[in-house]
Amino acid sequence: MELLIPGLILVALMVYASTRIKKIAASAFDEETIETEGFVIHKPDGFLNVIGGDPQYAFEAYSKEFGTERAADLRLATAKLKIYSDKMADDVVARSSDSGDKIINDIGEVIGEQKYRLIEVQRTEKDLEFRILYKLAQRDGKVYELEIKTLPETTEAVMSNIESMLNSFEIK
DSSP, X not given: OTTHHHHHHHHHHHHHHHHHHHHHHHXXXXXXXXXOSXXXXXXXXXXXXXXXXXXXXXXXXXXXXXXXXXGTTSXXXXXXXXXXXXXXXXXXXXXXXXXXXXXXXXXXXXXXXXXXXXXXXXXXXXXXXXXXXXXXXXXXXXXXXXXXXEOTTOOHHHHHHHHHHHHHOEEO
């Protein structure tokens, strides 16, 4: 009987902690706006912002959903932002075309006074076809390259979120 009350208290604390952890983990996939000195991007619902990931990327995110069959261990979509200080935007584009990627679209847009380049490529890796969307911008001797890589079975809802993320990316 003397152990019953402390045991019940311990169980109650464990249930509370478990519920709280689940709630916090689920909220990590909520939409949010990431703003740094150099850029702003809106991470849509269903994507996780990787904190403390690969240091070569200024921003990383991936979708909650995975692919199917042969791509079951891959995320439906991944986003990475790399900032180059030793290249020009044309060098980055040339690298993509030299790698054998099939360029589907290559258009420019202007937001405010900043010029952006939107490039869509098709790439084959390990017998899987990927659709890769790039948004490039150049300012103050730096090139910002946002790369969003998707699997062919990416759903319309996820594609809508990807387009939202791509459109929201702006450099300061």
